[in-house]
Amino acid sequence: MSDQRMIGHYRIVELLGSGAMGKVYAAADTFIDGREVAIKSLRAELTQDPEFVGRFKAEAQSLARLNHPNITMLHSLLPEGNELFMVMELVRGRPLDDVLRERGGPLGLKECLAIVSQAADGVAYAHQMGVIHRDIKPSNLMIGNDGRVKIMDFGIARVQGSVRMTRAGTAIGTPLYMAPEQRRGSEGDERSDLYSLAVVLYEIVSGAPPFAGLDEVELLQAQISRDPPPLVPRVGGVTPELEAAIMKALAKRPEQRYPSIRAFSDAIGATSLRVDATAIVQSPAHLLDRATQTASASPAASLPSVALAVAKSRSTSLVRRFKSLHPALQGVSVALVAFAAVAPLLFGGDDAGAKKRDDRVERDRRATELESDRRQTVKTYDYGQVGEIKQVRNEIDRPALMTDAPAAKPKCNEGFSIADCQPSTVPGQKTAAVEKASLGSAGTVADLRRALKEKEFDRAFAIGEPLAESGEREAQFIVGMIALKGQGRSQHLPTAFKWIKKSAEKEFPDAQAMLGNMYQNGDAEGGENLEEAVRWFMKAAEQNNARGQFWLGKAYEKGVPNILKKDVKKAGDLYRLAKAQDFPGAAEALDALRKSGKY
Template sequence: MSDQRMIGHYRIVELLGAGAMGKVHVAFDTFIDREVAIKSLRAELTQDPEFVGRFKAEAQSLARLNHPNITTLYSLLPDGNALYMVMELVRGRALDDVLRDCGGPLGVKESLAIIAQAADGVAYAHQMGVIHRDIKPSNLMIGNDGRVKIMDFGIARVQGSVRMTRAGTAIGTPLYMAPEQRRGSEGDERSDLYSLAVVLYEILSGAPPFAGLDEVELLQAQIGKDPPPLVPRVVGVTPELEAALMKALAKRPEQRYPSIRAFSDAIGATSLRVDATTIVQSPAHLLDRTTQTASAGAAASLPSVALAVARSRSTSLVRRFKSLHPALQGVSVAIVAFAAVAPLLFGGGGDAEGGAKKHDERIERDRRAAEPEIDRRQTAKSYDYAQVGEIKPVRNEIDRPAVATTDTPSKPKCNEGFSIADCQPSSVPGQKTATVEKASLGSAGTIADLRRAVKEKEFDRAFAIGEPLAETGEREAQFIVGMISLKGQGRSQHLPTAFKWIKKAAEKEFPEAEAVLGNMYQNGDADGGENLDEAVRWFTKAAEQNNARGQFWLGKAYEKGVSNVLKKDVRKAGDLYRLAKTQDFPGAAEALEALRKSGKY
């Protein structure tokens, strides 16, 4: 599609954005003189019935909806073998872009004004029988007029329609999916409610409520852990707001609010509906630090904070108690009662000193609980895989000077700071703390043994454990075995073995394997030698899964314009460096700063 191509009576003006499935262009309707957005599938996907079916399903979902907080569909336009959705053009920025540029949470009032509008749109969609199933910041557009628009109904489902995925297949974005969706359920209104609550938690605190170094660990957190409390670390969040948010994040759907509207009422967002666009104003207004400071208000006094913490913790205990089975509730009451009368029954000699010590311990626990989660992460020990050495970029086509080099690498190459610890997939920027003994679905014991062997730097044993597991198709084992072979740890380096297993893991959409495979193609360590087009393809796949390594090296490719399939684009390079920087990827901050100093970004 060229910039001046006509599609029917629409003249294409510019490319607005591109993703894994398609592109969105700005176009001009020559019949009624207005700008529109035209969404299209990638050419290679138009031959795939599943993708075409999803594209039509999105149009059918949108055709049922007409609401100020949902993008409007004008028509579904066929053109030869292609299909185009002609839609309302929304000028503004996606919420995830705003959060990324902001570098921290938004003000409480602005956050609730955003959620008030999103809740209106989602509630209307539910009334019309449409479940979105992928509510997340990137699908919430903040218009330049302050209006929030819900985007991308690509995996939405009309209630009562034939499901487009196999039973037991999860679909959506893992970080924002409700636990029942992660288990393969279609989900209902309460699943969208959960996702919207995750969004609210993130924009209030600056980070999602659950984190994990891979999807398995993230799932375990979503199912088995409570979100870190917001009171008192987020200024302006009241115990009532926190309690309502935590209820919406309940593990079981029946424990949440019955509807989006009930949730909006409980958090106080509904009362802001009339003034919501005025409060939000624009993306630029949200990025204004003075706005956030004004929204936060003055710091509360110490007694007020202590009272708020006490109310928050007591509410949390009550909520946990109510979530228990009735039989367990009875047992819990009996245990508490026994603990209360035990000192009277069995004597209390020396209890004063012990009681004081326990009191001090409780104070310390409360103090730590009140600290910002991000501060604890910064001091936490990094993911406890053993470091297996660095692979210096002896020769790197994307990053090397224009002058040719005759260096012949004798060892495999990658960027600075590369280690197995870095090679775990992560969808949560900045999250580095994990437990080595976590289980992988279907192969818990063997994976635990493999990780333990790597942690203890017993690479021969790790290889012996990992290779049979890799043969079964376990992608993490494939990746680890490939990395041991690539680095020559505990055995001779063997590039064919490394390439074989890393490629298999990449083909199973293991994000870090995709990025490392790109490095191997980039550096000539793959079968067939150097192939920059393949390197860019795998970097792109990794970057689309929010992998920092993929983002960084794809940024390098855009900055240099080295590939036949990728033109030089410094703006995209900077955007990718910025994404990698948010995950503390080595070199990303420096690359971004260099672009800014050059005046190109």
């Protein structure tokens, strides 16, 4: 590109983002009255690589076939000198993964279905035109400021009947959202896109993806061999019928899923929202308002209704598992059940003996249920006794000890900015045509966020304290952070500890990680407690929190005597996860491990 900031007849306005493949600019069309466009470039050095050039052109060819309100439109493919550019529709809004990250929890059920109804429309149209996307995920779904969902990035899409771009057996896509057959190297078909969209729906409804793992091997194992955690009754408003539809779309084998995206959309009730979908979504700012989750949830159900829903959900799950078995195994299962039913009649037995057996079975069942409830309610870790605290303190450094600077109180800017109280962004997220959305004015939590964004900390504290008292976990965390950093007031560690701990106990991952830092640095009630620090880092890391992953990695790298065994492999895996979320220091820590030859 020349220094005069022109690409063809397009005047560059701003750089929207850059990545490994190239850059994306906002530009004005000087031929058509300053029309706004997005221009996607391929890095100059990659233009010499036939494979990258082929992919870039293939994306343009895929988009050229498509003209749909829910798919970003291609205007032209523009060569200039040795460079290659794609001129596209400019979409003002935010990618769905950005919204999820900033919200810090699930979206309202109605909003989820409205998003999926639009995405399903676009994907179904692409399938009708013979294009398989192969990389449906939140970062490729742009939420426009008008509430319209746009599918982006057809970089690895495949036109049915075309020559394949990858070697047979090579997996291509984003592992977390790839269908099992794609993980095995298959090119995939419409049902693979269906699976990916179902993963997205599960994630935005529940707040977490259906499968997780510390590395790709663990993730693959989960995708192939485990069922997703049930949504009923864990997620309010999700009916057994909706859960069953999502689980069917997440079936391990393509033939067990719905035959098409449209059939899936019909089954979950999304198709009926098509006309009103943009009005329901409204804007990214609307989705950031936590009030949407409460407003769109069903009224609290009675205990018998919940019990019936759970029973229906579990029985449907059993039927689904049975159908997924090989026909021969289905026959064996039926035979075993039949034998268990008639065995008492065939072999008899006195009534007293039968009653004793029944009583024993019932006691065992109740004991198992109680133990299961205990484990779910209080998750404990066996670290042994805490000893040599002062010596261990030098093994797990404070955040400030990442540099040669003197030790300081924990900072909030390592993966977290108190200015807007949101986690840091993940590299590679779609920044093309993204305009920072207003946080809106509806709802007191939105007011709290806005006060923080404007750095009016006294006002934020005044808004946040009543919300924290009411049990709002995000407000508890924010109030705690204001007290911890002494913003707009003197630092007050007891107040900070009180609210951050309450938020952590409500499973707010940022609070869990920060509570770990407070225990690590001696800023918690009772002073330094490395056992508690490691426990809270583990809880945060389990929720894919970058801070928790990083500091748990530090603990594993050094080892904590009598608490945590040294495990460099786990440390490296955790650094990789934190690096993927651009957490400061993670890349350097991972590089140091690799250079040492230990990982």
